[in-house]
Amino acid sequence: MDALEVFAPSIYKGAAPGANKNIFSANLKPIRKGYSRLLIQIQLVNASIVNLIVSPSPAPAAGIVQDTLVCPINSGNQIPAGELQVFEAIVSSDHEYNLQLATDGVISLLYLSTVKAG
Numbered sequence: 222m223d224a225l226e227v228f229a230p231s232i233y234k235g236a237a238p239g240a241n242k243n244i245f246s247a248n249l250k251p252i253r254k255g256y257s258r259l260l261i262q263i264q265l266v267n268a269s270i271v272n273l274i275v276s277p278s279p280a281p282a283a284g285i286v287q288d289t290l291v292c293p294i295n296s297g298n299q300i301p302a303g304e305l306q307v308f309e310a311i312v313s314s315d316h317e318y319n320l321q322l323a324t325d326g327v328i329s330l331l332y333l334s335t336v337k338a339g
Contacts, residue, residue, distance in 0.1 A: 231330070232331040232332075234327070234328075236327055236328070237269075237326050239325050240323060243274065243321060244319060244320045244331070248278070248317035248318060249317060249318050249333070251312050255338075256311055256314075257335040258309055258312075258335060258337070259311070260307065260309055261307065261308040261331075261332075262306075262332040263305075263332075264306070264328075265302055265327070265329060266302060266328070266329055267324060268301050268302045269299055269326055270293060270294075270298070270322070271321070272291050273292040273293075273310060273320060274290070274291060275292060275316050275317075276289045276317045276318075276319075277315070277316060292310075295308065303329075312335065
C-alpha cells in the first residue's frame with residue numbers, strides 16, 4: 222500500500238470560518254495525478270453537517286457550465302460533537318476541493334490525506 226500523502230494542512234483546535242464558508246482559504250488539489258482516495262478525519266466541538274465542496278479545475282472554458290457541487294458527508298447527518306469520525310471519498314486531480322460546516326463552531330481536529338485509489 223502506498224504511503225499517505227498529506228493533502229492539506231491539518232487543523233487542531235481551530236475556529237471554523239463561519240456557517241457554509243470554506244474552511245481552507247484556497248481550494249485544495251490532490252497531489253497525485255488521476256484518482257486518489259481522500260481520507261478525512263474530523264472531530265468537532267459542536268455538532269454540524271459537513272460538506273465536501275467539489276469545483277472543476279482548471280475553470281471551464283467560456284460557455285461551458287460546470288457547477289461547483291456540494292456533497293454532504295455522513296449522508297447529510299450531523300457529525301456528533303466530540304466524536305472522531307473518519308470518511309473516505311474518491312477524488313480526481315481534475316477537480317479542487319474544500320470543506321464547509323453547516324453551522325459555525327470549533328474544529329477539534331481536521332486531517333486530510335490521500336492514498337492511491339484502487
